[in-house]
Amino acid sequence: MTARPPSPRAVAGRILRHPENLTESEQFQLKNVPTHYPELDALIRHVRSFAAMLTGRQGERLPDWLAAVRQEDGPPGLHTLAAGIGRDRDAVIAGLTLPWNSGIVEGHINRLKMLKRQAFGRAGFALLRKRVLLAR
Incomplete structure (x- = not known):
């Protein structure tokens, strides 16, 4: 018998959580998701890279991240997000870098x-x- 695949909501939650906060079974399930859905491999890498920029206040990495997203063939939603961020690039870099917020x-x-x-x-x-x- 094969195990039931995780729901899209569960997969999204696992992608968005820090890898250290996942249980072993959740890490295993997340590792196996790209075998069934190869387009999610790029999404997982880009989301984790953006999360590292966000939590580490590394706004200077944003232009490289945007270029990587544009070059790779991934989900259209990710390209839409990158295009929106690119339109307001300076403000996003400031938000990812500076310690102040409103x-x-x-x-x-x-x-x-x-x-x-x-x-x-x-x-x-x-x-x-x-x-x-x-x-x-």
Whole structure:
């Protein structure tokens, strides 16, 4: 009897996790996935390489990564991602290299938009102002 192949969600989870955090059976299953789906071999290598750039703050490696993705025949989604990153290359390199980010500000903006959406059509500016000031 052969084992049931892992679901696409399980494979994606294994590709995105750090290899050291995978169990032996998960590593074995992930190693065998490219034998059934050879196009995933390139995807696994590129995703892991990008993850290493991201976690290691190695933005200077981005042009080489983009060139490698463009040269290799892989999934179309990966080429679309590379094209999108290439359009905003300087900002992505800065994001991968510099220690600063706007995460806190984006969180506050998200919270304010949520408060505004909750009161849509039911409240005026005075109530929205009061909710924003009281919601901390």
